[in-house]
Structure formats: structure tokens, C-alpha cells
Amino acid sequence: MTTPLWRRAVLSIAMLALAAVVAVPLYYVLANTLKTQGEMVATPLGLPTSPVFSNYAEVLSDPRIYRSFANTLYVTVASVLLQLAVGALAAYAMVVRTSRFNRILASVLLIGFVVPGQSTLIPLYRTLVGFRLVDDLNGLVLLYLGGSIFCYFLVQGYIRTLPYELIEAARLDGAGDVQIFGRIVLPLIKPILVTVGIFQTMWVWNDFLLPTVIISSPEKRTIVLQVYNAVTEFTTNWPVFMTVSVVALVPMVVFFVFTQRHIASGLLAGSVKG
Template structure:
């Protein structure tokens, strides 16, 4: 596994070392270590671009949309688990079809819908769009929920608990590992997404971090040190998140893969 990990780490090494070089050094020896570490690229990026504002924009969109995705996805999974009949089967097939449709094919109708709702060029519009990721949350969570003994639900009903009380007090605490797993996956998607904010956001003060990376790409030339510096700034929070959440990710996926 170590040689494989080394191959995977090469792109990260390539990006990181070139953030400490000038443009001529990057062109002359992109894989070599810098002759003398130069932190001016980071200083220049923070001075010339609204990185802090874009960071908080991305954080706001990410946190709110992920919470809503997990809430909607887990409620849908719980409803499908306790529901019966042809209608629930139809809804399950509809969710499957919706999951198979590429998001890029729906950009034009989505843009028209958000224009009518006056949500284009707003962070709230991005949150509404990202809520479509609840369908992915649903598919992972419903498999995990099937490992929960149904006797627990029946005992709660006998004690007089409503369907929402069972969901809030029993189901949510039990599915916490898969919620963390799905939350990390969706966080990586929202944080790294480029096409959605690029299409629906026009104002500079509402741009996300990924859009700032594209600012280093000119019509004829690319400022590679700035481009890679911005890439490191975008990747750093995700790396930290993944390091702290990796144990929960593995336990959530493994626990939901086997019943009994």
C-alpha cells in the first residue's frame, strides 16, 4: 500500500511545493524543492482576492445545505422504512430515477426556476440547489436504517410515541455514524463544486472559494503559483475534516453493509 499511497501523493506534493516558488521556478523545475521557500504567493493571494469572504460564503452554504440534506434524506429513509404499499414503492422508484439523472442536464430548467423564485445570484439559491443531494443521503441512510431492529419502533409505538418522536429520539441517535459519513461526502461535494456557483453566482462578494481558484486563469496565460496556492487554501479545510472524521466514515460504511 505504501507505493500506491506514494503515487497518489504525487499531485499533492506537486501542488504544495510550487506554492513556494516563483513563476520561472515553476516552469523550470516543477517537481524540485524550492531553492528558498517564498511565502509571498500566500500574502499576494490574500491581499488581491476576497479569500476570507469567499471562505465564509462557502462555509455558510456548506453547513446549511448539508444539515438540510441530512435532515431530508434521513426523514425520507425513515418514511420508506416504515411505509408500505404501492405508493411507497413508486416513490422509491422515482428517487432511483432522480438519482440517475446527471445534474448538468437540468441546469437550464433549474436556472429558469430560480429566476422565477428570485434566487439567482444568492447564496440561498445555492443552498436550494444543493438540497438535491438529499437523494444521495437517502440511499446510504436507508441501507443503514435496515440494520436497526424494528422491535424498537414497535415498542415505542406501544408506549405512545408518535412517528416523529420515534424518528427524533430513537432513529437519529442510532444512525449517527452514517450521518457523519454522508455529511463528509456531501461536504466534499459542496466545497469542491465549481459548475453550480459558476452558473448561478455573478456577484464577486458572493463567490465561493473554488471560483477564486479560477481567477488565476487568464485568457492567454495562467499564474501557476497563484493557482496552486489557491488550490492548497481550498483543499486544506477538507483534508483537516477528513483526518478527524475518517474513523466515523469507515465505521458508518461498515456498520451499514451487514445486517445482524
């Protein structure tokens, strides 16, 4: 059945309006990175009359930017890899080894998943104090390991759609759990692992709350903290602040553009049994 023309017109107008709502703030930031402070105050929404690139030169000549990028890259890569490893192994164990203990543990994990992370900040901070991991990037990685619960739930649902006959056949051939997971299950769950990895990468890279609580040393700041720090250091130079924001966003925008097709494909791949 063909959709009436008026409905398509209304839908197009609504989508354009929503796109404008998203695009206007982005345009505001990008346009003002090419202005001087005076021009930004005079015409905040206008196009730059004579684009200046000194803001980008000032930001990119600051070694703190590159150090914060390196810190963020380390925390993101280490955190996401650990989350995927722990989440995938836990999901496989819970699906294959069904027992009363595993069912109780699954309920506990569900409770942990729905509890707001902000409510656990104080006990988590005190725990890191005990392990001397406050103001330490490794302590930040340890906190992000809690994201394994999200990985566990998505991967578990995906594993349940796999043909269980493959695992049974491997067991009959004498394969152990490690071999079954590494040679059979892991290749089959790669789509959902990629999808979960994309979600978790964007979360860890853009997270502000945990680095703010844990990190205090300037040399250990993540890129988001560096953006926040620009507000205090450049309170009278908003174009520079917006330039720092753009520089911090570029890696994630590029990452999302090249990986967005994996999000839908990974989630849909496990929606059909077999």
C-alpha cells in the first residue's frame, strides 16, 4: 500500500524540523570557532565574515591536548576490551552452565544493572582509596569495568539465538569449554561484540562524571576534562573553548560515521533464531 503524498510531506517536514534542532547548536559551535571574540559577541549566529584559524592553531599547539587524547585513548581501549572479555565470558558461562546459583547471580546482576551509577560513587571512591587507585588511570579503567554488565546482557541474549547443536557436537568431539568458546562461540558472536564495543567506546570516551570524581592531576586528564578545564582557563575566550570542544568531538564523530552500520546489523543479526 502506497503512503499518501500528504503523509510523506508531513513526515518530511517533521524530520527537517528535528534535524534543524540538532543542527543549529552544531552550526553555532563550528561557526564561532572561526571568529574572534568580538565578532562572536556581535554576531553569535552569523557566518564568520573573515574566517580565522588562530583558535585551532592555539589549541593544537598546546601539548596538554595531545596528552589528554593519549590518556583517553588508553582508558577507552583498556576499558572496552576488558568489558567485552568479561561480559562475553560471563554470558557464555551463564547460558551454557544453567544452575540455581547462576539464576540467582543473574538476578543480582540485573539489580546491579538498574541501580543508578551515581548512587554508588561514594562506596566506589572509598574502595579505590583502599587500593590506592584514586587519581590513577588504572583506577578509572577498573570503574569502567562495571560496564561489563551491559555487555553481559546483550551478549547473553545473542548467544541464546545460536544453534545449541553446535556446542553439543563439539562436546561429543571432546572439546572443552575454552575450546568451544574460542573456536565456535566467539566467531559467531562477533557482530554483537562489535555493536557493544561501539556503544561502550562512545560512553567511555565521552564520560565526564567518573573522570571528574577520580582524576585530579592535570597530566592525567581525559579529553572531556580538558574541555571542562578550558572553561576556567579561557573564560573570556569562548571561541577557543568551542574549538577545544570541536577537537574533542572529531574522533568520536569519525568513529561513529565508520561504525554506525555495525550497530543495526549487530542487533538484528541475533534477533532471528538460527
